[in-house]
Every structure is written in structure tokens, then in C-alpha cells.
Amino acid sequence: MFKAGGLPGTLPRLISQSYAPVTRSSDNATDTSYVTLATVTVPGGTMNYNGKIVIEQDWRHTSSVSAKNLRIDWGGTWMTAAPVSANTNRSFLLLSIKNANSLASQTALNSSTFGSGTEVTAAIDTTQSVAIDFRCNWGANVVGEQIILLGYSVWYYPGNT
Amino acid sequence: MTDYVVSGGRSSTYPAKHYGGQFIGNRATFCLDQDFLTFDANVQAIPNLQVSQLTSLPVTANDKFFGMHVKYRINDSQSGCSFGTVRSHDMENGKGRWQFIQPTNDPNPANWDWADLDSWANTHYAAGRDLVFTLFGTPAWASARPTERNAYSDQDPEVIQYNRGITSEPLDMTKWDAFCAAVATRYLGKIKYYEVWNEPNYQNDGTGATGTYNFFSGTYAKLAEMVRRANQAIKAIDPTAKIICPATTVWAATAGSADTYFTGMMSAPTSDGSTTMKDWIDIVGVHLYLPTPNRMQDLFAMIDRVNASKTAAGVSALPTWDTESAPINPEASTLTDLHLSQFIARSMIIQAAKGIARTFYFQYDGPDIGIKGRPAVSYRERIASLLLGGSIQSVSSFSDGRVGYYTSSGLTII
Numbered sequence: 365m366f367k368a369g370g371l372p373g374t375l376p377r378l379i380s381q382s383y384a385p386v387t388r389s390s391d392n393a394t395d396t397s398y399v400t401l402a403t404v405t406v407p408g409g410t411m412n413y414n415g416k417i418v419i420e421q422d423w424r425h426t427s428s429v430s431a432k433n434l435r436i437d438w439g440g441t442w443m444t445a446a447p448v449s450a451n452t453n454r455s456f457l458l459l460s461i462k463n464a465n466s467l468a469s470q471t472a473l474n475s476s477t478f479g480s481g482t483e484v485t486a487a488i489d490t491t492q493s494v495a496i497d498f499r500c501n502w503g504a505n506v507v508g509e510q511i512i513l514l515g516y517s518v519w520y521y522p523g524n525t
Numbered sequence: 526m527t528d529y530v531v532s533g534g535r536s537s538t539y540p541a542k543h544y545g546g547q548f549i550g551n552r553a554t555f556c557l558d559q560d561f562l563t564f565d566a567n568v569q570a571i572p573n574l575q576v577s578q579l580t581s582l583p584v585t586a587n588d589k590f591f592g593m594h595v596k597y598r599i600n601d602s603q604s605g606c607s608f609g610t611v612r613s614h615d616m617e618n619g620k621g622r623w624q625f626i627q628p629t630n631d632p633n634p635a636n637w638d639w640a641d642l643d644s645w646a647n648t649h650y651a652a653g654r655d656l657v658f659t660l661f662g663t664p665a666w667a668s669a670r671p672t673e674r675n676a677y678s679d680q681d682p683e684v685i686q687y688n689r690g691i692t693s694e695p696l697d698m699t700k701w702d703a704f705c706a707a708v709a710t711r712y713l714g715k716i717k718y719y720e721v722w723n724e725p726n727y728q729n730d731g732t733g734a735t736g737t738y739n740f741f742s743g744t745y746a747k748l749a750e751m752v753r754r755a756n757q758a759i760k761a762i763d764p765t766a767k768i769i770c771p772a773t774t775v776w777a778a779t780a781g782s783a784d785t786y787f788t789g790m791m792s793a794p795t796s797d798g799s800t801t802m803k804d805w806i807d808i809v810g811v812h813l814y815l816p817t818p819n820r821m822q823d824l825f826a827m828i829d830r831v832n833a834s835k836t837a838a839g840v841s842a843l844p845t846w847d848t849e850s851a852p853i854n855p856e857a858s859t860l861t862d863l864h865l866s867q868f869i870a871r872s873m874i875i876q877a878a879k880g881i882a883r884t885f886y887f888q889y890d891g892p893d894i895g896i897k898g899r900p901a902v903s904y905r906e907r908i909a910s911l912l913l914g915g916s917i918q919s920v921s922s923f924s925d926g927r928v929g930y931y932t933s934s935g936l937t938i939i
Contacts, residue, residue: 384556385573386546399548400535499534512573 376521379417380404383515385424388500390509395502398435401513404496406520411490414523416462421498422514427453431503432511438496439488443472463523467491527560528567529553545574558936561929562919575924579825579878584930585915586877589655592848592885598641600890601648606902607909611649612848612885614659614723616641619677622662623704624691630666630700634707650715657718657769657848657885660705660755661740662691669696669747674737676727681737692740694747698754705758713763720769720810720848721752726786727774731793741771745793749802753795756805770802772810772848778826783811784834791838803840813847813876813884817854821871821926828879844882851887851894857901858893865896866904870939871928873905877912878920 386401406417417438425432425448432448436459444459464471468491472484488494496518500511529536529552536553543555547570554567556574564578588609595601597617613621620626620641627637642658649656665671668690675692679685695701708716728736731745741748748771756768771790776783791803811831816823828845835841852860852868860868869886876884890897896905911917911932921929929938 382543384543384545385575386548386555387572389547389549389572391550394550398534399531400539401546401548403535403539497535510572 374522374524376418376519379406379410379518379520381515381517383422385512385514387510387512390502390506392505392507395505398433398499398501400437400497400499402498402516404498404516404518406490406494406496406518408490408492408494410520411463411467412523413463413465413467416460416521416523417496418519418521419457419459419461419496419516420519421455421457421459421516423448423455423457423500424453424510424512424514425455426509426511427451428506428509430506430509432509433501433503434511435499435501436496437499438470438472438486439494441486441488443484443486461486463490527555527557527565529555544576545571547571561921561931561936564921576921576929577825577924579875579920579922581919583915584874584878584912584917584920586873586909586912588913590877590883590912591873591909592657592846592883594849594885594888594891595645595649596888596890596895598644598648600897601645602652603889603897606889606896607906608654608886610655610657610883610885611645612657612659612720613642613645614661614720614849615888615891616645619662619688621645621659622691623660623667624662624664624688627664627667627704627707629664632703634711637707639711646712646715655718656712656716657720658708658712658716659720659723659848660708661723663693663695663701665690667695667697667700668693670742673734673742675734675742676738676740678737692734692742694741694743694751698750701751702754702758705755706762709759709762709766717763717765718767718769718808719755719759720772721755722748722771724774724812725771725790726783729786730782731786731789745790745802746796748790749793749795749805752802753797753800753805767807768805769808769810769846769848770806772812774812774814774849776811776813776827776830777816778820778823778830780830780833784830784837787831787834788838791840803838806840807843808882809835809840809843809845810848811845812849813872813881814850814853819852819854819868819926821868821875821928822922822924824872824875825879825922828876828881832880845880847876847881847884849885849887851891853894856893857896857899862900865899865901867939869896869901869905870908871926873908873912874917874920874928874930874939875922878917 429450434446461472468489470486531551546555563581591608592610593608670693671690677688725741728739734742916932917930919931
């Protein structure tokens with residue numbers, strides 16, 4: 365049975381998944397610009413009221429003091445940019461985007477803002493297809509480094525109405 | 526074909542399915558199905574790519590490429606499994622071993638026990654197959670060390686002794702000469718390929734046995750002398766016969782004991798004052814059993830190691846035969862039909878792609894390792910048909926053991 369604006373049932377559905385690594389290699393020229401390594405489209409009408417998209421990402425990157433940023437855009441809205449701590453080589457990102465009693469207004473939870481005073485919101489019409497972009501950059505141009513999107517899963521958890 | 530322009534921080538295309546990608550500057554490269562025909566430079570340069578192209582040349586094999594062992598004589602005439610070459614080693618009850626063919630020091634070959642070997646040779650020769658006979662298993666009466674334990678003997682704490690001393694060289698090498706000559710005489714025109722011994726480097730470091738499950742307990746020099754003498758004895762009777770070197774095992778993806786043993790035995794003197802083993806062989810035999818747990822992803826690198834060792838030993842021009850391979854850790858009997866079929870198909874394709882001239886599955890009807898009655902037999906026929914038909918245009922190996930091959934129908938991953 366269809367709920368308003370959403371897929372039937374209450375079980376989570378896998379929207380997209382890939383674990384074929386995509387590597388961004390620094391070129392010491394354009395590294396400070398964000399580049400989208402992968403993009404996922406959530407088909408219009410997938411999300412119902414209170415339904416949520418859950419995104420998991422696995423990253424590997426050169427362990428160094430150079431600043432690196434891992435970013436997710438939701439329908440063009442910058443939802444999270446997790447800075448990589450210096451001298452770490454793995455990152456796991458978790459982002460939940462919820463249709464809050466609306467089909468066109470979301471609240472979000474991500475690891476970088478959890479428990480902080482910053483509220484992450486968006487106003488994307490989920491009755492239309494929404495692109496999720498997985499992006500990254502360096503804080504400054506660097507030589508011989510890599511940021512690797514090892515893989516991701518995008519799940520949809522239906523809401524109750 | 527796989528390169529896209531990055532503008533405004535985005536690739537012009539994001540393929541729905543790919544095997545890895547790279548962004549650098551204003552170029553994005555993805556490895557796609559069609560790239561498996563030929564990995565161009567940009568695809569090869571993708572970091573963290575989990576697939577390696579083994580060859581972008583057509584991969585073919587003739588019917589002799591497909592070798593087999595048949596343990597039981599009742600199965601010699603089976604028709605469900607196609608093979609153009611057959612190897613004698615480990616026939617039922619050891620009846621292919623010198624130990625049982627000449628059980629006493631009776632010098633007259635007419636009195637020896639040839640019954641099983643006759644049956645084996647006649648059946649497979651009539652079927653049009655090439656025959657490989659493995660010269661192996663010194664009788665206790667001829668053994669230089671007749672009380673030694675070995676891979677076929679009793680082990681501690683067994684009380685009853687059996688098969689002691691059979692992995693030793695003969696004390697009197699003229700007995701070896703006579704045995705080799707007797708086999709070549711009896712099977713003149715039928716057996717064309719003679720392999721000297723079996724897996725000499727298993728629990729042996731070239732100076733002697735290092736364990737009680739060895740297949741050879743002598744030195745490099747004794748083994749080299751046996752190869753020279755076998756060559757001379759056999760080719761005196763059949764100048765067209767070919768000699769396969771002792772087949773080394775425990776090869777790995779990185780340099781290890783097999784490499785060391787192989788080059789050591791090839792350069793070992795044969796006691797004639799001038800030659801080494803390499804001067805007396807026509808074919809390089811190896812056993813390509815995989816590291817545990819049947820790590821198919823290691824196979825192509827193992828073959829690279831074999832080739833590097835051949836070059837180091839000065840025998841790079843000789844063909845390489847895999848005279849034994851099979852899933853052993855875990856064994857075929859514990860694999861699902863799907864996994865067994867995949868193992869056999871992947872192994873045959875990689876070996877053909879990497880230039881192995883013949884490969885012998887061990888064994889068709891072995892109790893734990895056999896494929897008789899399994900769906901893998903028919904799947905093997907399908908892959909053999911592809912290789913025989915020359916329709917495979919390129920081959921790639923994934924880091925998880927899968928194999929991709931490209932035909933006019935596109936990419937297939939098994």
C-alpha cells in the first residue's frame with residue numbers, strides 16, 4: 365500500500381550503493397576546488413512525510429597535515445563538510461536527512477554537528493528527483509596526495525505517514 | 526572512451542556502474558565494461574583499481590592444454606570430461622610408481638608388474654591423448670635410504686611400516702637407468718613425455734629432507750643426476766621423447782622457497798663434470814596449487830614468479846606445464862558446485878592468458894579432490910570450448926579472485 369508521497373511499506377530500501385573506489389589525486393593546482401566524486405539520485409516521490417535518507421561513506425586519504433574536506437550536498441545544498449583530522453587515513457561519514465512533517469523541508473544529523481548549536485536544514489522538494497553529491501577538496505594545493513571515496517550506501521527509511 | 530571532462534567540479538558523466546575511478550585536474554577516468562578489452566594508460570593509472578589486465582591479446586588453447594589425472598582404471602574410458610593430455614602420477618594403489626612396477630631386484634622387465642600401467646597407457650593412447658609418465662618412487666631394494674619416512678609412508682606413531690625409502694634416490698644409479706629404459710621401451714610410440722620425480726621441494730631445501738612428508742629426500746645434485754640419466758636412457762630409445770623437469774610446488778605471489786629451489790636444482794651439477802640439470806630438460810613442470818584459502822588472485826603473480834625463476838635459471842625459452850593443480854585448501858569436496866566451477870574456470874583462463882602451455886587437474890576421480898559427477902565437469906567443458914574457439918579477446922583478474930574475460934558479446938565476470 366502506498367503512503368502519501370512515499371514508497372510502500374515500512375522496511376528500509378537501498379537506494380544506491382557502490383564500493384568501487386574513486387580516487388581524487390592532487391595536482392597541486394586545482395586541489396582547493398571541490399570535486400564531486402560520485403552522485404546519487406533519489407527518485408522523485410521516494411520520500412514520504414518523516415521518511416529519511418541515511419548515507420554512509422567510507423573514505424581513505426593520505427595521512428598528512430594538509431587540510432582535507434569531505435562534503436555531501438543534498439539537492440545542491442551543502443549539508444556537511446567533515447574536516448579530516450591531521451595525520452589520519454580513514455574517515456567514516458554518516459548523514460541522516462529527514463523530511464520533517466513535510467515533503468519539501470528537511471532536518472539533518474551529521475557527525476560534525478551532532479550535539480552542537482548549529483542547525484542543518486534544507487528545503488528540497490522530494491517529490492522531484494534529488495541529487496546527492498559526494499565531494500571533497502584540500503585546504504591548499506598539495507603534491508602527491510589522494511582522497512579516496514572507498515564506497516557508500518544510501519538507504520531510505522520510510523516515515524509513518 | 527572512459528575519460529570525461531571535469532568542469533565546475535563535476536564530471537560530464539557519472540557512470541552508473543564502474544570498477545574504479547580517478548579524478549585529477551580537469552579529467553575524470555572510470556574503468557567501465559568496455560575497458561576490459563584493452564586497459565588504456567589512463568585506466569591502468571587509476572589508483573586503488575581492484576582489477577589487473579593479464580592480457581589484451583586473444584587467448585586460445587588447443588586440446589592438449591587440458592590435462593587430467595585419472596586415479597581409477599575404471600574411469601579411464603569415461604567420456605564426460607574432455608582432456609587431451611593425461612598424467613600418470615598417483616594412480617590407484619601406486620601402480621605407476623617404480624616401487625610397484627619393479628618390486629624386486631629382478632632385472633628382466635618381462636617379469637615386472639605392468640598391468641595397471643598397460644591399461645592406463647593403452648586406453649588413453651587409443652583416445653588420442655598425450656601421455657605423461659612420472660618417473661617416481663624408488664623401490665626399497667634400490668633406495669639409498671630404505672628406512673626413511675616420506676609423504677607415502679607410515680608416520681609416527683604408526684606401528685606397521687610401509688612405503689619407507691621411496692622418496693630417496695637409488696643407491697645404484699644404473700638401476701634407475703634400467704627402469705627408465707624399460708618404461709621407454711615398453712611404451713615406445715605411446716608415452717612421449719617423461720617427468721622426472723614429483724614435488725622435490727616439498728619439505729626439502731636442496732640439501733635433503735626437512736620433514737617426514739617429503740616427496741624427495743636427496744640433494745640437488747642427486748636429482749640433477751637422475752634427470753640427466755633419465756634423459757639419456759629414454760632418448761636412446763626414443764629420440765623424440767620430451768623430458769619434464771621435477772615439478773616444484775609451493776609457488777607464491779612473492780619470491781619464496783620455490784624460486785630458490787627451482788634455480789638451485791637447475792644449476793645443480795649432474796655428475797658428468799660439465800652439465801647442470803637445465804641442460805637435460807625440454808619442458809618446465811610446476812605445480813600451481815594456490816596459497817590458502819585457494820587464493821585465485823595470487824595465480825597470475827605466481828606465474829610471474831615462475832617466469833622470473835625460469836629467466837634466472839636460463840630456461841626461459843622452454844614451455845611451462847602446470848602438471849598438477851586443484852583446490853586443496855579447502856578441497857574440492859568441501860566446495861559448493863558454484864565455487865568449484867568458478868575455481869576450475871578461473872584457473873584455466875588465467876593459465877591460458879599467462880602462457881602456461883598445459884594444465885593438469887588433480888584428479889578427475891580423487892576422493893576429496895575429484896570433479897567426477899559434479900556440475901563443474903560441464904562448466905569446464907564450456908570454458909574449454911571458449912578457449913578452443915579463440916573467442917576470448919582479453920583476460921583480467923580481480924583482487925578478490927574473480928576473473929573477467931571479454932568476448933564479442935562483451936564482458937563476463939566469473
